[in-house]
Amino acid sequence: MTPFWDMLNRIEQSDVMALLENTSAEKVRPLIGRPRLSEADLALLLSKGATPLLEEMAQQARRITQARFGNAVSLYAPLYVSNKCSGTCPYCGFKKTQKIKRRTLSIDEVEAEGEVLSRSGIQHVLLVTGDCPGKGVEFLCEAARRLKKRFPSVTVEIPPLDEADYRALTECGVDGVTLYQETYDKALYDELHRGSPKDNYMYRLDALSRAGAAGMRKLNLGVLWGLSDWRYDAFRLALHARFLEKNHWRSQILLGMPRLHNVPGDFTIPCKVSDRDFVHIIVTMRLFLHDAGIVVSTREKPGFRDNLLAIGATQFSAGSKTEPGGYSAAERQSGAQFEIDDQRSPKAVEADLARLGYDPVFKDWDRGFIS
Amino acid sequence: MSDNLVIAGRTFSSRLMVGTGKFSSAQVMKEAVEASGAEIVTVALRRVDLDAPSDNMLAALDMDKYLVLANTSGARDAKEAVRLAKIARDGGLPPWVKIEVTPDPRTLLPDPVETLKAAEELVKAGFTVLPYMPADPILAKHLEEVGCATVMPLGSMIGSGMGIRTRDAIEIIIDNARVPVVVDAGLGLPSHAAEAMEMGADAVLANTALAIARDPKQIAEGFKLATIAGRMGYLSGPGAASREARASSPLTGFIR
Amino acid sequence: MNITVNGKANQVDSGTSIVMLLSQYKINSPMTIVEVNGTVIPKDEWESHAVQENDQIEIIQLMGGG
Numbered sequence: 001m002t003p004f005w006d007m008l009n010r011i012e013q014s015d016v017m018a019l020l021e022n023t024s025a026e027k028v029r030p031l032i033g034r035p036r037l038s039e040a041d042l043a044l045l046l047s048k049g050a051t052p053l054l055e056e057m058a059q060q061a062r063r064i065t066q067a068r069f070g071n072a073v074s075l076y077a078p079l080y081v082s083n084k085c086s087g088t089c090p091y092c093g094f095k096k097t098q099k100i101k102r103r104t105l106s107i108d109e110v111e112a113e114g115e116v117l118s119r120s121g122i123q124h125v126l127l128v129t130g131d132c133p134g135k136g137v138e139f140l141c142e143a144a145r146r147l148k149k150r151f152p153s154v155t156v157e158i159p160p161l162d163e164a165d166y167r168a169l170t171e172c173g174v175d176g177v178t179l180y181q182e183t184y185d186k187a188l189y190d191e192l193h194r195g196s197p198k199d200n201y202m203y204r205l206d207a208l209s210r211a212g213a214a215g216m217r218k219l220n221l222g223v224l225w226g227l228s229d230w231r232y233d234a235f236r237l238a239l240h241a242r243f244l245e246k247n248h249w250r251s252q253i254l255l256g257m258p259r260l261h262n263v264p265g266d267f268t269i270p271c272k273v274s275d276r277d278f279v280h281i282i283v284t285m286r287l288f289l290h291d292a293g294i295v296v297s298t299r300e301k302p303g304f305r306d307n308l309l310a311i312g313a314t315q316f317s318a319g320s321k322t323e324p325g326g327y328s329a330a331e332r333q334s335g336a337q338f339e340i341d342d343q344r345s346p347k348a349v350e351a352d353l354a355r356l357g358y359d360p361v362f363k364d365w366d367r368g369f370i371s
Numbered sequence: 372m373s374d375n376l377v378i379a380g381r382t383f384s385s386r387l388m389v390g391t392g393k394f395s396s397a398q399v400m401k402e403a404v405e406a407s408g409a410e411i412v413t414v415a416l417r418r419v420d421l422d423a424p425s426d427n428m429l430a431a432l433d434m435d436k437y438l439v440l441a442n443t444s445g446a447r448d449a450k451e452a453v454r455l456a457k458i459a460r461d462g463g464l465p466p467w468v469k470i471e472v473t474p475d476p477r478t479l480l481p482d483p484v485e486t487l488k489a490a491e492e493l494v495k496a497g498f499t500v501l502p503y504m505p506a507d508p509i510l511a512k513h514l515e516e517v518g519c520a521t522v523m524p525l526g527s528m529i530g531s532g533m534g535i536r537t538r539d540a541i542e543i544i545i546d547n548a549r550v551p552v553v554v555d556a557g558l559g560l561p562s563h564a565a566e567a568m569e570m571g572a573d574a575v576l577a578n579t580a581l582a583i584a585r586d587p588k589q590i591a592e593g594f595k596l597a598t599i600a601g602r603m604g605y606l607s608g609p610g611a612a613s614r615e616a617r618a619s620s621p622l623t624g625f626i627r
Numbered sequence: 628m629n630i631t632v633n634g635k636a637n638q639v640d641s642g643t644s645i646v647m648l649l650s651q652y653k654i655n656s657p658m659t660i661v662e663v664n665g666t667v668i669p670k671d672e673w674e675s676h677a678v679q680e681n682d683q684i685e686i687i688q689l690m691g692g693g
Binding site: 034041058062247275276279303311 | 512542546547548549571608609621622623625626
């Protein structure tokens, strides 16, 4: 199977990339209603030429989202195992140089966190670890086994693994893997992650293919918006998603949409993504990928976030705590990865969504009854 | 930039494949095949009728000019298809095979189960396999996974000339395919070939439409031109987009 | 000698080669494949390959096909 990198290089050497610099709305307008879009169409839809057509694109994105997902919005919450990290990623609240209270949960503490979290109604938990020593596959498998007692769906957001490790995780009940490439711009990626355990761009790029080959049901890829020019990263992200859809057709593909807002003091966001640009990305992803889930986290404010549901978003995190032990502790005792802009509890989110005419889904699938 | 068709690493400039069956004579068939510009030509295997060893229809064809692709028509299951493919290879043909398992003689519809079985076995036996198949997107992925070099979904029943009656399924197959998609069977007119190519198919295969036309040579050229035209239509990105009313409440008003 | 060709019983003299057998049936097309007891005999051995008692012979031809 030719790896994604070869396909990406082939496209980047073609004249398609120039279309990302298009400024003519007339070149973009006929693409909006077209059901099947090519790579060239994708580039044009992401170009400046599309800016005046955002409303029309949003209308089409809503029609597609309605057709594919109806009004359902699935809810989940992250469970951070540790905020200890040997990484030095400049944009991250957990980076080694960050002066925060560090904590790593034991297996029992993970289970206790899960117990508290499940009482809030959440039924899909995302287990999150950074490049944290000692929290390898055995720990994750044991954590998954325990969490499966309360959560029909357990997914993980962990550093890239080999196929065998991903298979071990599927066998102990993990349904999905989230792994963001951060940026597809290899030169920038290498610069941002030089010397950190995360410095292997290629190993990370093919990780979701390994997870797909291992039978992982959900593959969640993404870009950390703000690191690089969003038009180029959105173009590559969409191609990566379509590559995964073609090569791992039994898996559901989802796109995470983490946007950099509040970052460590010593880091300035290189290419800040405005609300308009963020909407432009989500709408175009929906036009190009009719069936991909689009996940919006609590990094986004409630009012803004709820509006994204109309134009493509299909999954929300709710009541999130981004510090280990956050759910059990009355008030925060350790450093969080990022500030939460949507402080609503899962039940509050559920009520708001129902009021807006959406159908909040806590549990959308359960392996229990088939295996 | 050349827009060649590549199958199993081998390059072809023509995206039209033709069959050699049902023609009125060897000479008519030869002229039609040449007029079609096809580089891949399919043939069948049959026991010789000892009482009437008719002059061979293919004798007129310059076999070196084409990739001669044996099909396994006549096979009713995987076992028979594998046997036919091996006889063709041992008899001197290239190790390429168009799997055709059509147990029902009335409809000649391809048997999905036996086709997949035959495909898996023939790939393991070293063949480049091009399976004629029902227009089923999931079966297409299974055939890809066992190593087929292309998938060949039907447009409509063999010889029916009804054109593409499986459009939605073929679109999904094309969108999800990692191997070339050849629309085969039921193409009755050049416009059917153009339609398949405009949808994004990588190639088309026609036989009956050429053989039973009043002027096979002319329609063969028509199919050639239509295949090229359809491909050009697809590559250039058609302009028309459906215009739909603008909804009342703007969706992006919330953006500051 | 008793042999079966394309499912029909037949009598041939011993020492009959494939080439002789084909000419008996007036088959001369280049598109012919001969299989004896399940094994295809390459063309360059048709001259030398002698038919044996109770051989099951299949004479197959490439024909027009879709």
